[in-house]
Amino acid sequence: MYTVLLVLHFLGLALGVGTGFAQMTLGISTRALAPAERTQFMLRAAALGKNGSIGLLLLIGSGLGMMAQRGFSATLQWGGGAFHAKLALVAAMVLVFGYLQMLIARARREGGGPALATLPKVGQVLLLLGIAVVICATIAFQ
Ligand code: HEM
Secondary structure: OHHHHHHHHHHHHHHHHHHHHHHHHHHHHOOOOOHHHHHHHHHHHHHHHHHHHHHHHHHHHHHHHHHHHHOHHHHHHHHHHHHHHHHHHHHHHHHHHHHHHHHHHHHHHHOOHHHHHHHHHHHHHHHHHHHHHHHHHHHHOO
16 A cells, blocks of 8 residues: 555656646747737646646645555654655645646636736746755655
8 A cells, every 4th residue: 555655656746746847848938929829828738737736636645645654753753854844845835836726717817917927936936846845855765
């Protein structure tokens, strides 16, 4: 069972952090498009956010599952400070992700506008948080 949870954790990682990298590349490669065309494209590309949601849910669900199997306090002791930092960063990720979803909904309602213009910056913050979590996890569980 633990192995299944770890596989789900890595699939969640591929989906979640992979979405951040994909969005960044799409943002860079569409810079030269006319504003109206770019707006249409980015509104469609926001559908990738579904993969990000599934990835984050898989990470949290499988992560908590692994902790439950090992024992919560035993895992906290095993992972030490780096694991505590990882959990704090995951909490920050959840908040930023919620804000991102709110911006996507607003951008769809308004057909672009300031919400769409803010999306890339918030996406970058989320990607940096994701990378920081991977670094903390690697240090914690080596
Ligand atoms: C509540 C959320 C989370 C919990 C409770 C959690 C818990 C865990 C646990 C217990 C392990 C150790 C697995 C093992 O090696 O046996 C682990 C590994 C890992 N986690 Fe998480 N995790 C969470 C969220 C995340 C997120 C959001 C990411 C990435 C963005 C992430 C990335 C990783 C990575 C890369 C490893 C493998 C580290 C290694 O084996 O060197 N985790 N996690």
